[in-house]
Amino acid sequence: ALIWSKMSTxxxxxxxSSMKGQxxxxxxxxxxxxxxxxxxxxxxxxxxxDHWHGAExxxxxxxxxxxxRSRILHYMRQMAVITPYxxxxxxxxxxxxxxxxxxxxxxxxxxMPP
Numbered sequence: 001a002l003i004w005s006k007m008s009t010x011x012x013x014x015x016x017s018s019m020k021g022q023x024x025x026x027x028x029x030x031x032x033x034x035x036x037x038x039x040x041x042x043x044x045x046x047x048x049x050d051h052w053h054g055a056e057x058x059x060x061x062x063x064x065x066x067x068x069r070s071r072i073l074h075y076m077r078q079m080a081v082i083t084p085y086x087x088x089x090x091x092x093x094x095x096x097x098x099x100x101x102x103x104x105x106x107x108x109x110x111x112m113p114p
Contacts, residue, residue, distance in 0.1 A: 001059045006031055008062040012041055017055040024048050054087075065092060073103070080105035085112050 002013050012031035018024065029042040069092075076090050088105040 001057060001061075002030070002032060005059040005061050009060050011060050012039075014058040015056070016046075018048050018053050020053040021051075022048060022053065025052065065094070076103070076105060080108075084108040085110070 005011060005013055012029050015028045015030070017026050024045040025048045027042065027044050027046050028040060030038055030040045032038050073090075076088060080086075080088055085107060087107040090101075090103045090105070092099075092101040094100050
């Protein structure tokens with residue numbers, strides 16, 4: 001996702017994560033250069049008053065949604081199948097609000113593999 005985002009827009013990605021019971025959220029904004037060297041633009045701890053836990057990766061990718069929609073959604077479905085202990089939320093935001101799309105791939109188990 002990072003490479004795809006960087007190639008199409010040049011923008012960094014945002015990552016946030018927090019473990020259950022943790023009172024802060026780790027936030028990181030990063031990208032890579034043409035030599036695949038990572039650059040951390042921001043790395044900080046943020047308050048977690050809502051007791052949120054999980055991981056979130058936010059990317060902005062430029063491309064032809066009409067052409068690649070089925071492949072992207074197929075990839076997300078495959079990710080949901082091979083990681084039944086994770087929940088995926090996919091959001092496509094269009095210039096036209098009526099074309100926005102949100103799909104939730106729900107967690108199917110609470111048991112982590114050994």
